[in-house]
Amino acid sequence: MSRPFQEKLVIITGASRGLGAGLARYLAGKGADVVINYTSDNSTPAAKELAEELQSQHGVKAVVAQVDITTPEGPEKLMEIAKSNFTKDDGNFQIDFLINNAGVVNPAPMGSVTLGDFENTFKLNARAPLFVIQAAMPYLPNDRSGRIVNVSSITTSMGFWWQTCYAGTKGALEAMTRVWARELGERATVNSINPGAMATGMYTGLPKEMLEKVWSLNYMAPLARTREGIDSQETIDAAKDMGGRPAYLEEVAGIVGLLCMPEAGWITGQVIGSNGGGVMTKG
Template identity: 80%
Template sequence: MSKPFQGKVAIITGASRGLGAGIARHFAAKGADLVINYTSDNSTAAAKELVSELESKHKVKAVTAQCDITTADGPQQLIDIAKSHFTKGGKFQIDILINNAGIVNPAPMGSVTLDEFNKTFELNARAPLFVVQAAIPYLPNDRSGRIINVSSITTSMGFWWQSCYAGTKGALEAMTRVWARELGERATVNSINPGAMMTGMYSGLPQEMLEKVWSLNYMAPLAKPREGIDSPETVEAAKGLGGRPAYLEEVAGIIALLSMPEAGWITGQVIGSNGGGVMTKG
């Protein structure tokens, strides 16, 4: 297997489970050394297990970085942890930074609380800003750096109950364009906008909202489940969602494409990552 990220250091926020772990596995398979960020003590075992898996299976170096990036000093702690493990010959460089950590907090208008909005904004929008800011001194100086922000299909759908989530992910997309200009000599900066994924992300949502998710997935041309090709679990999940969720490796693969040297002419973009559920004009 080709290893285009051999020797490169990638930092992934919110990476102990779900999409973050899927991204880590995809990048490790392509040779990247990894910093696995997470926050809660409850995620420590999963993060350590993931690191052990990546190092054993792919012979890369992977480290955990437990820190809350929504705190004032959390972003700098994350970069300092990475620096302590990946400084070579007195030099430390961040080649790839993936802002994946996020929270949904769905609530219909009339029920949104200030606390819910603040917590969503702190993780989805404010934290990526300060993580990127802390990383700036260690980005390449030849435009080879890659920053990818994980946004959401909801920013384009006007989707029900998503004032907090869509609003804060929309802010992240706006900052993506700002950073693409300001960091142009250091790195490309892009966002992706996935929809439903095989993470169990909808398992705790009310039935009323699941029915609305159905219409979103039904419109995605690549979401029709394929008997004999998709796993039985995926086909079953599609029945209540209007279409199959994305496999994690499908979304991780798009992030990897944006991280390749050949993607050096793409910046400031929101790249469709939802099976055609939203078709954007680039």
């Protein structure tokens, strides 16, 4: 197995479940050591189980870091945990890849959006990545080999129903991505990805009216068409009510992996399509 990321360190926020866990598995499979960040006590068993899985299956070092990155002290605390576990014998500590994956949706139609909904969404989706990156800056490479990937959303381009908070804060993240790409150009590339529906179970808790809207999101994606003999029957059956299948986690994680490769060193400040063609943009 090719291990292009051996001896590289990646910090992934919101990594105990869903896409974050998928990213951890993918990058660890390529040889990267991983810091698994999460917040809730309820996620501790999943985070620890994931760390054990990565270490046993891939021979990498994986560390869990229960830190609320929306607090003033959270980002620095996350870096201290990483430093205490990955500083080399010669005293060198470097963060090679940083994936800002943590996010919250808080869907609500116009007329029922609350101040608390917006502030909580903004704190995690937009403000936290800024301060996590600032805390990581002293430890980024100085040869442009660093990679920062921000997980945005297809909703920033679709005007998707009930997504004032989510699309608005992810749109802010995309705007800041371009600023950071310029300011950190000597240290790292900075890009965003914009996934659509993913096989994470994230839609099961949404209101029925919202789930009905997902149909149009998947229907517009040419790669969301199901494939007999390739996709499971369960996936094919579920896709009938969703307009198409969601992305498998490894498909989106693979795009992040591509952005982390040395060969991707000429890509920065971009929103990279990762939604099966649901949104096609001219870069």
